[in-house]
Amino acid sequence: MGNRILVAGTWDTKTDELGYIRDVIRAQGGEVLAMDVSVLGDPGQPVDIDKHAVAAAAGSSIAAAIAAQDENTAMQIMALGAARLAAGLHAEGRIDGLIVLGGTMGTDLALDLCAALPLGVPKYVVSTVSFSPMLPPERLPADIQMILWAGGLYGLNSICKAALSQAAGAVLGAARAAEPPRRDRPLIGMTSFGKTVLRYMVPLKPALEARGFEVAVFHATGMGGRAFEALAAEGAFAAVMDFAPQEVGNHLFGSAISAGPDRLTAAGRRGIPQIVSIGCHDLVDLVGWHPRPARFADSTFHAHNRILSSVVLRPDERRAVARSLAERLAQARGPVTLLLPQQGAHEWDRPGGPLRDPAALAEFLAELRQACPPQVVLRDLDCHINDPGFADAALAVVDGWITDGTLPRP
Known part of the structure; x- marks a missing residue:
């Protein structure tokens, strides 16, 4: 039964929120492997995979990430390292699912991290920008799950706990119930x-x-x-x-x-x-609720439903x-x-x-x-x-x- 969930995020600034997710998973009988993808700070709780290991997996270091003096460059180092480590952990049978928490920076990293795991591995993202048009479709793995981190940008409260607890329970339940694709028939x-x-x-x-x-x-x-x-x-x-x-x-x-x-x-x-x-x-x-492009203004039009139309x-x-x-x-x-x-x-x-x-x-x-x-x-x-x-x-x-x-x- 799949019980071990990789919980990833910036444990320096999101200690309370990530710790809450870890506690919910453990309370439901699951195990947690905590990964810290912070750069500047140190986690407020012990983690299993620290930021130095993440940076090293990208062929870099925390010192190099800080020296870049650019948060985008630094986060891409951490995203690469986190993705490589997650792929290795899954290949070794050490994790059964993944949950990542973040704002725009954390979500950018989360998409790379989720993409490193094959179809059938539960992957959940709790994000302040879930379902946003900022997220390009080509970066979304086929079986990614997202939930809006409402009211949770800074600190715990009853609003954000509702989302965090749902996501924690969902990833653990999915890991237990998941039936990976078989390879017994072409x-x-x-x-x-x-x-x-x-x-x-x-x-x-x-x-x-x-x-x-x-x-x-x-x-x-x-x-x-x-x-x-x-x-x-x-x-x-x-x-x-x-x-x-x-x-x-x-x-x-x-x-x-x-x-x-x-x-x-x-x-x-x-x-x-x-x-x-x-x-x-x-x-x-075409997206049915978008304005029709000017080039198709005189084309024959067919409305399939309210979200999809065709010219x-x-x-x-x-x-x-x-x-x-x-x-x-x-x-x-x-x-x-x-x-x-x-x-x-x-x-x-x-x-x-x-x-x-x-x-x-x-x-x-x-x-x-x-x-x-x-x-x-x-x-x-x-x-x-x-x-x-x-x-x-x-x-x-x-x-x-x-x-x-x-x-x-x-």
């Missing part, structure tokens, strides 16, 4: 949207599981794509079915719903076999997406098969659908065929992406890869 990563838009995962998941694979489907709405790319970069996938690369277009046209500039590249860099398609290539998702790209914009997809696939070091459903790429563009535009789809497909590098295998499919024929074609690629040894037989 994993296929798939991108998609909800079943009202894309449906191929419904037949594909059981069919792939019957072949001995595990299947993880990622919601390609920015953070989902980031998690997908991060796992691909780690080599977690035996193969990917990246059928909803719409985040490439989102990033290309400046949407806040972005998986970053490296979307559709991590699997290729690792040489992971890829089956790719064009789900929702003609749409750019339909014009033919020239779709061609730009096609070129961007091809550029990314050209970087792949492993096999790539590109499935091109000629009857549409989401439920709204079926024949008779509200966003149907066969001429624009044909232009997009022509641009993609022309731009694709020769090592990409192109397969035109006379069906819609949500038709059974699309799933059958994807399974045929998988079966071929198993037969020729590209994929290990599960």
